[in-house]
Amino acid sequence: MITGKNQIGNTVSAIGTKTYRTFNPQTNQENLYLFTEAAAEEIDTAVSLAADAYKVFSKKSGKEKAAFLRAIAEEIENLGDDLVKVYTSESGLPEGRAMGERGRTVGQLRAFAAHIEEGSWVDARIDTAQPDRQPIPKIDLRKMNVAIGPIVVFGASNFPLAFSTAGGDTAAAFAAGCPVIVKSHPMHSGTGELVASAIIKAVEKTGMPNGVFSNLNSSGIEVGQALVQHPQVKGVGFTGSIRGGRALLDTAAKRQEPIPVFAEMGSINPVVLLPEALSNKATDWSKTYAGSITLGAGQFCTNPGLLVGVKGEGLDNFAQTLAEEIVKIEPTCMLHPNIIGAYEHNKSTAITQEGVAVLAAYDNDAKPNYGRQAVSKVTGSTFLENPTLHHEVFGPFSLIVECESHTQLEEVLNNLEGQLTGTIVATDSELENNSSIISALQNKVGRIIFNGVPTGVEVCPSMQHGGPYPASTDSRFTAVGVDSIKRWVRPFSFQAWPNTLLPEELQDENPMGISRIINGLQSTDKI
Numbered sequence: 448m449i450t451g452k453n454q455i456g457n458t459v460s461a462i463g464t465k466t467y468r469t470f471n472p473q474t475n476q477e478n479l480y481l482f483t484e485a486a487a488e489e490i491d492t493a494v495s496l497a498a499d500a501y502k503v504f505s506k507k508s509g510k511e512k513a514a515f516l517r518a519i520a521e522e523i524e525n526l527g528d529d530l531v532k533v534y535t536s537e538s539g540l541p542e543g544r545a546m547g548e549r550g551r552t553v554g555q556l557r558a559f560a561a562h563i564e565e566g567s568w569v570d571a572r573i574d575t576a577q578p579d580r581q582p583i584p585k586i587d588l589r590k591m592n593v594a595i596g597p598i599v600v601f602g603a604s605n606f607p608l609a610f611s612t613a614g615g616d617t618a619a620a621f622a623a624g625c626p627v628i629v630k631s632h633p634m635h636s637g638t639g640e641l642v643a644s645a646i647i648k649a650v651e652k653t654g655m656p657n658g659v660f661s662n663l664n665s666s667g668i669e670v671g672q673a674l675v676q677h678p679q680v681k682g683v684g685f686t687g688s689i690r691g692g693r694a695l696l697d698t699a700a701k702r703q704e705p706i707p708v709f710a711e712m713g714s715i716n717p718v719v720l721l722p723e724a725l726s727n728k729a730t731d732w733s734k735t736y737a738g739s740i741t742l743g744a745g746q747f748c749t750n751p752g753l754l755v756g757v758k759g760e761g762l763d764n765f766a767q768t769l770a771e772e773i774v775k776i777e778p779t780c781m782l783h784p785n786i787i788g789a790y791e792h793n794k795s796t797a798i799t800q801e802g803v804a805v806l807a808a809y810d811n812d813a814k815p816n817y818g819r820q821a822v823s824k825v826t827g828s829t830f831l832e833n834p835t836l837h838h839e840v841f842g843p844f845s846l847i848v849e850c851e852s853h854t855q856l857e858e859v860l861n862n863l864e865g866q867l868t869g870t871i872v873a874t875d876s877e878l879e880n881n882s883s884i885i886s887a888l889q890n891k892v893g894r895i896i897f898n899g900v901p902t903g904v905e906v907c908p909s910m911q912h913g914g915p916y917p918a919s920t921d922s923r924f925t926a927v928g929v930d931s932i933k934r935w936v937r938p939f940s941f942q943a944w945p946n947t948l949l950p951e952e953l954q955d956e957n958p959m960g961i962s963r964i965i966n967g968l969q970s971t972d973k974i
Contacts, residue, residue, distance in 0.1 A: 449533070451482040451636075453489050454643045454662040456496040457650065462486050467666035469636055472539035472780050472787075472816035482636045485663035490673050496658025497597035497626035498679040503656040505594040505624040508951075509959075511653070513560035516621060518649035519613055520553035520560075523642060530641050537635040538607050539780035539816060544743070548608040555615050555906055559622040562929040568592070571952045571963040575974060576943070587943050589953040592936035594624030596681030599674045601695075602632035602639055603686035604782055605746045611635070612642040612662060615906075615927055616684030616709075623935040625682070626659045630674055633666045634783050668694075675699050675708075682935060685710040686748070686926065689839075689917045696920050709934045710920045711913060713839045714867035715752035716901045717860065719888060721873040721881065724898070725761030732872055733768035736845070737776060739900040744779045744818045745843030746786070749868050749901040752839060755827075755848045755859055766847050770807035770822055778809055778817040781842065787816050790842030794821060797840055802829035806847070818842045827855040831862055853884065860887040865915025865922065868894045868901040891915060893922060 452461040463486035468477040485493075507515075523530070534545040562568055569591040577585035598620040602611035609615065617627045631639035643662035650659055663670055668691075675683055675698045683699060685692050685708065692710030699708045718736070725732065739751050754769075756762040781787040798805050798821065808821040820843035827850035830836050836846060850856040860869075869892035871878065871885060878885070878897065889895055893914030904912055904927055912927035913919040919926070924934050941949060951958050955974040962971050 449480045449637045449640050451480050451640070451664070453483065453485045453664050454640070454647060454660070455489055455493050456658040456661055457647060460489050462489060465666065467633060469537045469634060470783055471536045472783055473535075475815040478536055478637065480637050482664045482666075484665050484667075485670050487673065490663065490670060490677070493628050493658070493661035493663060494597060494674070494677045494679045497628055497661065500626045500656040500658035501594070501596050504626055504659050507624060507655075509563040509566050512622060512624065513564040515649055515653045515655055516556045516560040516618065518652050519646050520556040522645035522648045523549065523553055523613060526641055526645055530638065533637045533641055534607055534635070537638055538782055540743075540782075545608075548606060551906060552608045552613055555609070555618050556613065558906065558929055559618045559932065562932070563622045566952060566959045566961040567963075568929070568932060569952050569961070570938075571961065573953060573963060573965045573974065575966060588940055589944065589949065590938055590940040591950065591952050592623075592933070593939045595935055595937050596625060597679060598625045598627050598682045598684060598935055599680050600627055600629045601671060601683070601685040601687065602629060602635070604632055604634050604786065605748070606686070607632070607635040607638045608642065610686045612639045613646055615931060616686075619931040620684070620935045623932050625935045628661045628663065628674060628680070630671045631662055631664055633664075636664050671695070672698060676702060678702070678704065680706065682706055683708040683710075684926075684934070685712075687712065689713045692920065693917070707934070708920055709924060709926065711748065711867070711926045712917050712919065713841075714748055714914065714918045715837070715839050715863075716749050716866055716868045716870070717753040717755055717863060717888065717891075718751050718870040718872060718901070719856065719860070719884060720754060720756035720762060720765060721871070721877045722757050722759050722761045723874045723877050724872045725756065725765050727874070729761050729764040730768050733765045734772050735900060737769055737772035739902045740773060740822070740845045741776045741779070741820050741843045742902050744781045745820070746782060746841065747902050749904060751870070751901055752845050753848065754845055755850065755856055757853060757856055758849050758851055762847075762849060766806055766824060773820050773822055774807050774809050776820065778813045778819050778843070780814070781816050781818045784816055786841070787818055790818055790840065790844070793838070793840040794842065794844050797836060797844070797846065798823050800833055800835055802826065802833075803836070803846075820844065822847065824849060827851055827859055830859060837863060853881065857884050857887050860884065860891060863891050865918045866892045867912065867914045867918045868892055868896060870896040870899065870901055872898055893918065893925075
């Protein structure tokens with residue numbers, strides 16, 4: 448049952464005076480549940496509990512934390528249809544999407560459980576002492592990754608499960624040994640509360656410390672700001688807009704003790720369409736991209752918002768067929784009136800820029816909150832001269848940039864901001880003969896795709912979900928896959944420490960049997 452209260456450690460609380468409701472974009476009306484925004488006292492209590500919990504939780508073994516993560520996954524599954532119903536009522540997304548995202552969420556939790564149970568993720572490095580070394584002896588040094596402290600996670604609007612309460616940021620922080628305070632997204636507070644209840648059941652079932660998790664309601668920005676400014680918070684995870692992510696980054700940087708903000712903020716995911724590939728399969732590619740642009744009403748961070756090609760018959764055929772195909776697709780519901788309002792505003796801003804031609808726009812009747820897709824076209828020179836056209840339009844929209852030459856295409860890529868993904872549609876020979884274009888694209892993105900679409904993010908160790916700013920605030924890290932744990936740790940060295948008092952990962956006997964670097968060599972051996 449949804450209470451509308453805040454989860455402060457293992458207790459629920461609602462002492463604040465500010466209340467709000469979530470919204471059902473399918474029915475175009477508010478949902479019944481009333482939520483109470485966290486008060487300042489509740490924020491302080493949640494962070495204080497997290498700081499105390501850190502002292503215990505950060506010392507838990509990989510097996511203990513793995514049991515906790517698996518228990519969370521099990522309890523989320525035990526929510527059954529109740530979770531699906533609330534998810535769909537707060538997001539407008541279909542049941543199939545809800546079940547798919549639930550599967551991804553529990554899959555992430557179990558992947559992290561296996562990762563930390565094995566143990567090598569701590570990146571243990573040992574340099575043993577050499578007391579007889581000349582001219583000075585060498586001391587014994589041993590290094591591994593340790594948890595940094597309480598983490599604040601901001602729920603994402605477009606992924607109510609996989610990037611929210613028990614999503615990738617939370618799973619990675621728990622795996623590292625960091626307590627988590629979630630600032631629940633106001634658009635899906637009910638979904639967040641249900642998942643929070645599952646986490647608390649797992650806390651109690653596995654004996655984790657009170658305060659290892661809290662879930663705070665918020666309808667505005669005040670709760671988030673207070674959390675990021677709190678001196679006991681040590682890191683922030685955010686998925687959302689450039690404006691929101693940048694504000695958090697600036698707030699964190701101004702603290703007396705600056706802390707890292709790992710924000711994934713936006714991307715137009717440029718797609719390079721080379722002539723030979725289009726001459727062979729322009730129709731096929733246009734149909735494929737019509738589906739990718741409109742998938743999920745365009746509400747994916749990897750939506751292909753920019754299609755860049757060289758002027759010619761192949762690009763003309765691609766553009767014509769894409770325009771024909773995209774309007775055949777029925778619009779789907781967007782997440783919230785605010786989301787579709789921003790989409791319509793940003794789309795209008797883009798298509799009314801000088802030199803922009805609208806190739807296709809769905810103009811039939813659509814239900815309230817259903818996003819009408821559109822495709823526009825502009826020349827390479829106009830695109831280069833107008834930075835407004837470089838901005839993301841979050842929704843089912845894409846802009847085709849028609850370049851005069853391969854040289855201008857490369858110039859367009861060089862003038863883009865950082866992106867999550869870049870795609871090359873090309874023949875094998877074009878791929879071999881356009882290394883400068885590929886290099887230009889590679890320098891702007893975190894993941895490069897050959898002859899595919901950017902939509903669809905596989906959760907696996909090889910996935911890089913991040914890119915140069917403003918796609919993310921630190922391109923060295925991923926927000927998806929087990930390597931995302933690296934955001935919530937810091938390297939720590941023990942010098943000349945007694946063997947029996949070292950963490951097991953660094954002890955001579957290697958009781959966990961993990962892979963370590965010992966005197967420069969990778970090994971699972973004892974010392």
